[in-house]
Amino acid sequence: MPITTSPDIKTPDQLPVPPSGATAPPQSVAIVVPELITLPAGTELDESQAQTMASGRPVRLIVIAGAVDCGKTTLLTSLYELFQSGTVRGSQFAGCDTLPAFERRCHLSRVDSENEEPETPRTAYDGPHPQYLHVKVQDQTAAASHIDFLFTDVSGEMFEHARSSTDECKKLTFLRRASHFLVFLDCEKAVQPLKRWGMVQEAKSLLQSCLDSDMVESKCFVTVVWAKCDYFEAAKDKSSINEFIRNVEEDFKASFCDRIPNFKFHRTAARPTRFPNLKMGYGVKELLGDWIVNWPQGQNMRLAPPVDNGGQRESELFAKRHNAQSGNL
Amino acid sequence: MNGSTSHNFLLIGLPGTGKTSFLAALWYAIQQKQSPSALVLKKLDGDSGYLDKIRGAWLAYEVVGRNPTDSETFVSMRLKSRTGNDEAHLTFPDVSGESFKQQWVSRQLTTSYDKCLSSANGGILFIHPESITLPLRIAEVDDLAALIDEEVAEEMLVPSAVKPPSTPWDIEKAPTQVQLVDLLQFMMRHEHFQAPFRLAIVISAWDLVAPSEISPDDWIAQQLPLLNQFLASNPIKFEVAFYGVSAQGGKYDAGDMTPLQNKLPATRIEIVGQGVKNAHDITEPLLWLMR
Numbered sequence: 080m081p082i083t084t085s086p087d088i089k090t091p092d093q094l095p096v097p098p099s100g101a102t103a104p105p106q107s108v109a110i111v112v113p114e115l116i117t118l119p120a121g122t123e124l125d126e127s128q129a130q131t132m133a134s135g136r137p138v139r140l141i142v143i144a145g146a147v148d149c150g151k152t153t154l155l156t157s158l159y160e161l162f163q164s165g166t167v168r169g170s171q172f173a174g175c176d177t178l179p180a181f182e183r184r185c186h187l188s189r190v191d192s193e194n195e196e197p198e199t200p201r202t203a204y205d206g207p208h209p210q211y212l213h214v215k216v217q218d219q220t221a222a223a224s225h226i227d228f229l230f231t232d233v234s235g236e237m238f239e240h241a242r243s244s245t246d247e248c249k250k251l252t253f254l255r256r257a258s259h260f261l262v263f264l265d266c267e268k269a270v271q272p273l274k275r276w277g278m279v280q281e282a283k284s285l286l287q288s289c290l291d292s293d294m295v296e297s298k299c300f301v302t303v304v305w306a307k308c309d310y311f312e313a314a315k316d317k318s319s320i321n322e323f324i325r326n327v328e329e330d331f332k333a334s335f336c337d338r339i340p341n342f343k344f345h346r347t348a349a350r351p352t353r354f355p356n357l358k359m360g361y362g363v364k365e366l367l368g369d370w371i372v373n374w375p376q377g378q379n380m381r382l383a384p385p386v387d388n389g390g391q392r393e394s395e396l397f398a399k400r401h402n403a404q405s406g407n408l
Numbered sequence: 409m410n411g412s413t414s415h416n417f418l419l420i421g422l423p424g425t426g427k428t429s430f431l432a433a434l435w436y437a438i439q440q441k442q443s444p445s446a447l448v449l450k451k452l453d454g455d456s457g458y459l460d461k462i463r464g465a466w467l468a469y470e471v472v473g474r475n476p477t478d479s480e481t482f483v484s485m486r487l488k489s490r491t492g493n494d495e496a497h498l499t500f501p502d503v504s505g506e507s508f509k510q511q512w513v514s515r516q517l518t519t520s521y522d523k524c525l526s527s528a529n530g531g532i533l534f535i536h537p538e539s540i541t542l543p544l545r546i547a548e549v550d551d552l553a554a555l556i557d558e559e560v561a562e563e564m565l566v567p568s569a570v571k572p573p574s575t576p577w578d579i580e581k582a583p584t585q586v587q588l589v590d591l592l593q594f595m596m597r598h599e600h601f602q603a604p605f606r607l608a609i610v611i612s613a614w615d616l617v618a619p620s621e622i623s624p625d626d627w628i629a630q631q632l633p634l635l636n637q638f639l640a641s642n643p644i645k646f647e648v649a650f651y652g653v654s655a656q657g658g659k660y661d662a663g664d665m666t667p668l669q670n671k672l673p674a675t676r677i678e679i680v681g682q683g684v685k686n687a688h689d690i691t692e693p694l695l696w697l698m699r
Contacts, residue, residue, distance in 0.1 A: 217641035
């Protein structure tokens with residue numbers, strides 16, 4: 080993002096900027112009243128800004144989908160907060176174009192808000208126009224030195240429309256560019272018998288709609304996230320909960336596994352409040368690890384090893400050893 | 409340094425981080441022979457009124473006045489090596505900390521500072537240990553409280569009936585490390601940014617930190633981990649060295665000033681960090697920048 084000069088601001092004719100040439104300036108020069116230049120706002124990126132970023136460098140888009148208040152934004156803020164206190168599973172924070180946007184979202188969970196309990200501001204619905212947050216990381220294990228992530232931060236209402244209509248779903252064009260598609264299951268509702276199956280059905284319908292409208296591509300990595308899993312940990316009837324989880328996961332697998340090659344389940348408690356033994360960002364570090372290691376373009380680069388032709392040349396023997404170590408044979 | 413060279417350095421820092429105190433002590437150090445510094449003033453050249461004024465305050469153990477918010481002072485010094493014939497012409501804008509704060513808050517910078525960014529080939533980033541805003545989470549504070557008192561831990565699981573209204577978000581109160589990362593990102597995005605940009609990280613008022621016997625780089629890693637990660641993951645953009653500098657030599661309001669006043673002015677200055685040879689030589693970060 081370039082730094083731009085405000086069009087209504089005139090540059091002073093003579094600025095007291097030290098020259099790099101040979102003329103000796105005085106030890107101290109006059110005081111001036113400064114003119115101003117506008118810097119990037121650091122707010123959420125819109126579709127056009129996100130596409131501009133993606134056109135200039137490889138960007139991994141993480142789409143986070145789920146109902147209203149299921150913890151989508153909290154997952155993002157917890158990742159950002161984890162970097163505030165150190166590296167995350169060997170990944171270093173390397174930059175962010177949306178720092179003020181993250182800060183605004185973190186405010187209600189910080190002491191400055193004077194809240195008694197941490198909260199996350201609700202993301203407003205503004206039609207099928209996603210907002211994006213950006214984080215750049217450096218991972219020691221990844222081939223790329225820096226990895227740019229764009230995360231959607233959209234209201235649950237956007238996905239309510241999409242799950243009820245494939246036409247509405249087709250308006251969410253960003254889905255097609257997703258490296259990872261996360262569908263949230265809200266554990267807070269899962270522990271309530273009257274709400275649990277409705278919540279599961281809504282998530283299934285959303286995934287179904289995205290697949291039927293061809294908006295989620297087969298190479299996309301899809302993760303069904305049991306969000307706020309501290310509710311599970313705090314539940315008294317563990318066996319009933321475990322049975323419920325097993326039934327839901329089997330149902331999802333039966334419904335989608337043949338259509339989604341990269342399909343898995345994961346548990347997170349981004350900001351656990353019900354079970355103190357879980358720490359902030361529970362399960363989020365593993366998600367980041369998954370986003371770093373697995374991405375569609377990376378998959379394409381995994382070339383199949385050559386067929387063993389029985390050759391005994393040094394290069395052929397080396398290739399055999401190398402492929403065996405890499406698990407390619 | 410080889411022959412005569414010209415350097416434009418930036419002094420970067422949020423309000424109250426010790427930029428002007430550093431300049432005041434530097435202006436004294438390069439003109440004295442009590443504790444020989446590696447760099448000395450070659451010759452006076454032009455109006456040194458501003459530097460003389462802040463040096464006067466420093467010598468009188470007075471807090472060196474901050475630069476006014478709406479002004480920028482451009483400082484220039486002709487220095488030479490104490491032992492050789494190498495010369496350097498250093499220039500830095502003594503921009504107010506408020507001006508840096510405005511970069512984060514109002515997302516604006518001054519045209520004159522922008523011009524300095526264009527020609528800068530190094531900089532010093534100042535951080536004051538007592539003016540750091542931490543990203544304190546409610547849950548973090550609750551966890552600490554619960555460690556002390558089990559009753560508190562139980563109370564925290566019960567939501568209170570009446571919720572007082574939240575204080576609105578104020579961008580000015582964002583964590584220091586977040587603001588500093590964005591300041592550096594603004595620099596990186598500048599079209600004339602010269603990478604790798606040499607950046608000396610100076611932790612001022614080091615006398616406050618020194619008793620903990622921690623090194624400046626470890627202190628940054630502990631206190632400002634986001635900034636530390638950002639610098640470590642961008643070595644192509646920034647080449648960094650860490651210093652702890654006590655330009656004043658101690659607190660002026662800490663009661664008995666006699667020990668401080670008994671020192672020679674130049675030996676009040678204390679510096680630790682990468683490759684420091686003389687623990688009283690405030691020109692060491694400049695030497696590193698000029699290498």
